[in-house]
Amino acid sequence: MVSYPDSQGAERSLAIRRPPSVQSHSSRASTVRRHRPHRSHFGGSSYTPQNEFPVFTHTGDVEIVIANGRKEQRYLLHKLILTQCAGFFEAGLSEEWANAGDQSSSQNQNPVALARIPNGAPHEKKRWKYELDWGQDSGEMPMLIQKKPQATLFGGDATPPSQPPPTRNKPPPPQAGFFRSMANFSSLQVATIPADPDDDSFRDYDNMFRVFYNYPPTLDPINIANAYVECKSLLALADMYDSLQVIGPRVDHHLLRFQGRLWKQIAKYPPSYLKLGYLARSKAIFSEAMVHVVGQWPQGINQLRGQIADPVLELIEDKAEEIEELKARIEVRLFRVTLTTSRGERVTPSNNWLEWMAVSLFRQWLAENTTPPPAPILKTARGASSSRDDNTAPLPSPPTFNTGRVFKLLGAGGTSYLGHDECKRFLRLNPDHYSRDNLKRFERRIEEIKNKAKDIVKPLMRNFLELDLREGGLPYLTCTRIDPQDFPWEE
Structure with missing residues (x-):
């Protein structure tokens, strides 16, 4: 028994509670019955936290937030998967990176507060967090930025919830006269909602994470022109995060499903598909485009040099x-x-x-x-006249x-x-x-x-x-x- 003096001079006794392992079975059962929530026989079981892509509530340890002020996508993924699929995450989630951050943060922590933390306190699972930084200029490429958590006295993350970034390119509100009386409802014209300019970024990030977890990316399966644009955008993102070896085969597999239509598109735009085939590490697309490019060389040099x-x-x-x-x-x-x-x-x-x-x-x-063919005589005459008249435009180069x-x-x-x-x-x-x-x-x-x-x-x-x-x-x-x-x- 431990005695403490109360406010009235008497002693108040506090019994030291036994650990749960030595409590009686009947007391535990009564406690469970007393605190068991009411079950509905009609609505099924209560809500179960999600533990599958894109939110692994029980096993995920890397939170990724993509938001632009109008909508938000959240992912709770695994460090092991991300580091295996992307060099960006392999470096950002490495021990060297974490130790560098821990050293700087530990210098700013209060040593008295750290001393008050009990030795037997449970060790919380380490988590990481990334947020998409859209950049200051519309021309900048959005990039994931790691947010360093700050440990508190009781563990956890003391970082206040981040405010959503300011709305970019917000669509204009509907016209004031859009909602009309019910009498004119039949003649109501439904206004077209402008597309979110950031939809492509949301789609690309979602496709990249889907491929990491062996899910098929959401790419156009019918229109090959749209599929090319989507695949090109996805490959550019994968190149940023050093994950082309994982994303490339998926893009290759999707485009090869078009078969004959793919070969015709490559014949129309060989330099473009040569760049795509190189990024995707697609031997079939790269070889097909290379035959066209070499056959027409140097016709496509301006589209390839520097790119x-x-x-x-x-x-x-x-x-x-x-x-x-x-x-x-x-x-x-x-x-x-x-x-x-x-x-x-x-x-x-x-x-x-x-x-x-x-x-x-x-x-x-x-x-x-x-x-x-020999150079035209008019080219010399035009060159002579241009020396006298600077406003004369030069002749275009021959094909x-x-x-x-x-x-x-x-x-x-x-x-x-x-x-x-x-x-x-x-x-x-x-x-x-x-x-x-x-x-x-x-x-x-x-x-x-x-x-x-x-x-x-x-x-x-x-x-x-x-x-x-x-x-x-x-x-x-x-x-x-x-x-x-x-x-x-x-x-």
Whole structure:
């Protein structure tokens, strides 16, 4: 018994309570019965705290709040999952980061208050908290900021609840005359509610956390243009938080479900899909886009320079140089194409003038179509006048000269070039040699040259695209091959 003097001079006795382990079973049962809440036989069991994505009430230890003043999304996730999926969280939730914060906070705590904390006080589970900082300027990228909790005498977080950030781009209120009398209710026009400008950020963060927990992201499954925009935005966010290795395969899987429509979109926008394929580490998308980019190079250089990693640009230039070297070797062989007489001699103007003219026509056509056109004379005149008049705008640069179309024609053969009409016009330049029999013999020899040229350009006719070219050919070469060791993210 412990005695304390009361206000009236008498002693008040306080019995030291026994621990719960030695209490009688009947007393515990009566206490449970006395404090058991009333159960409803109609409403089912009482509310059970959520312990699943996105709020793991019992096991979560990292709280993430995304709010913009109009709406809010809260997550209570696991440090283990976040650190495994994102380098950002691996660094922010590391022991080095936590110890640095603990040292600074412990210096500011009252040592007397710390001494009053009982030694046997239960150790609370450590928690972390992140809030999305939208930035001061609309051009800044929103970023998660870790909030350092401050321990109190009794444990827990003494940080006051954070106020929601000021509303950004608040939609205008509905017009004053929107609500009308019931008599005019039938003619009521429902006003369109403006979309929240931050919806994309809410969607991207939710998709990123969903992928962390092996849930499929909410991406457009029907419209591939919308899916591309959503995937690109999600990959940009994953790049910020160093989680491309986790997010990339999900984006790759979603886009590949479009199959043929995906290959057509890549053919329309190869530089854009090359950047997306690189971020997603998608071998299929990256290879498909790379074939288009190299085939049209340097047409897309302005869309890629400064916007993609240097190893990717180096790969493009290397592949384009390989194609140019192959074309140069093939051009030499094409200019050496000739015909022979019945005795096996090479045709010349002296032994077979008509067949020699067929060889000359082919070489002339090849030279004209594989040589860049000369610079226009007007460019010099405009340049001279511009020196006198500074207000004169310069002429636009000529389009990139691409010989892929010519090699495509050579690979197709047949009537794709040097057809009947061209042969007829050519022979009529010399009326003495023009006749129906000579025209037929001339066309047969031209066809023989075309067949030889078709065999020579076969290495350039290989196609490494998934795109079905039967619906329509492309005006550039698609023979670029991307080998496994070429992918710039492979180590």
